[in-house]
Amino acid sequence: MASEFDLIARYFTRAAPAGLLGVGDDCALFSVPPGEQVATSTDLLLEGRHFFSDVDPTALGHKALAVNLSDLAAMGARPLGCVLGLALPRVDEPWLAAFAQGFHALADAHGCPLIGGDTTRSAHDLAISVTVFGAVKADQAFLRSAARAGDDIWVSGELGAADLAYRLLDGQYPADPQRLAATRGALERPEPQVALGLALRGIAHAAIDISDGLLQDLGHVLAASSAGATLRYADMPVAAALAGLAEAPLRRAVLGGGDVYQLCFTAPAERREAVLAAARAASARVTRVGEIRAEPGLVVLDAGGRPMAELPRGFDHFPAA
Ligand SMILES: [Mg+2]
Incomplete structure (x- = not known):
């Protein structure tokens, strides 16, 4: 039997x-x-x-x-x-x-x-x-230690939707069936960017997938590369479903939201066209959101070009009880 x-x-x-x-x-x-x-x-x-x-x-x-x-x-x-x-x-x-x-x-x-x-x-x-x-x-893997001062910082896809879906499902925000319907797929059915990763071989320097939030995961790259970064908040590819959110939860979702499973990668500024061509070949969206600097530290500039004072920490969805 x-x-x-x-x-x-x-x-x-x-x-x-x-x-x-x-x-x-x-x-x-x-x-x-x-x-x-x-x-x-x-x-x-x-x-x-x-x-x-x-x-x-x-x-x-x-x-x-x-x-x-x-x-x-x-x-x-x-x-x-x-x-x-x-x-x-x-x-x-x-x-x-x-x-x-x-x-x-x-x-x-x-x-x-x-x-x-x-x-x-x-x-x-x-x-x-x-x-x-x-x-x-053997020598083509993207290492976290491979970011270089002057590299552009790129993000694939969109940011923030998984964070919003998680907080809606977790009851942290009032029920909003429309927003949940628009974001739930990002949380529950992320599409791994395998084709983009392959297309970026020989172009990108460092890469990481965004599992714990953009700032936290980029922080791992900066630590491994002994480098710093400047990000431009206004350039972030924010998911359309986040339109109308208050500023604090919006920043938290975009900069700190986990479960994204998009790529954050760095590439030399002179390879911008090659990056865009690779993204097209992989049918992926990529957005240039900042630069790697030699000086340590992670600065996020607001729409007016001023450093944001309070940055959301990376957020681990489903934290241990
Ligand atoms: Mg990872």
């Missing part, structure tokens, strides 16, 4: 593409072309800590892989495959089917097949662990 974990395995077992040995042996096997390195990253998502318990399972399957693909994008790496670990408090077949559908759809879209994993019973909460593997030419 098939155990419930055999049933789970059914949803996640797929034939591996040619050249890969996937689910079914003790290990998955894959190789990278000569001259390339394996880029790998892992994320652990806990119910209540990283996602709401009642989130749509298809969206959750998508997001569990998306946040990992976003890390590959931030390194300029090409996805090769992924492994999934699930700890489940109960076996709910419709939930599993929907989760698997969201996961596989994004995996297929990025050529990142599931090549292994494990499932187990959890006493309480749901836990999801995804590890991705990618390939990148």
Whole structure:
């Protein structure tokens, strides 16, 4: 008789593409072309800590892989495959089917097949662990330490929508079904910027994906590069759904809002045309929002060119209780 974990395995077992040995042996096997390195990253998502318990399972399957693909994008790496670990408090077949559908759809879209994993019973909460593997030419990965004074600072996509959706769902703002409908996709179904990361190889210097807020994540780049930055608030690509928000929550969403999964990257000023061409090739939007400086510190200029006195700290959505 098939155990419930055999049933789970059914949803996640797929034939591996040619050249890969996937689910079914003790290990998955894959190789990278000569001259390339394996880029790998892992994320652990806990119910209540990283996602709401009642989130749509298809969206959750998508997001569990998306946040990992976003890390590959931030390194300029090409996805090769992924492994999934699930700890489940109960076996709910419709939930599993929907989760698997969201996961596989994004995996297929990025050529990142599931090549292994494990499932187990959890006493309480749901836990999801995804590890991705990618390939990148040995000297082409975008390192956080690679920003140089004079580099432009760019941001892909739009900022602020995920933060607003989170705070609406969390009850921090009065219910606003229209704004929630306009922002929820950004929080629950982020689109990892893998194609942009690949198109920027040989052009961008440093890159990071925005998971904890633009200021906090750019801060990691500045620390690793021993550099500072000036950002222009008026140039930020603010999501249209934020129109009409009061100034404080607006700044908090744009500069400090997490769960964005867009790229913040630096590139030499003389490569502006190349950056724009790369974005066009990747069907991505990119916006130039500031410069890297040699002097340490992160300054954000307001619309009048004056440094903002109070900057929102990076915001970790779903903080621990
Ligand atoms: Mg990251």
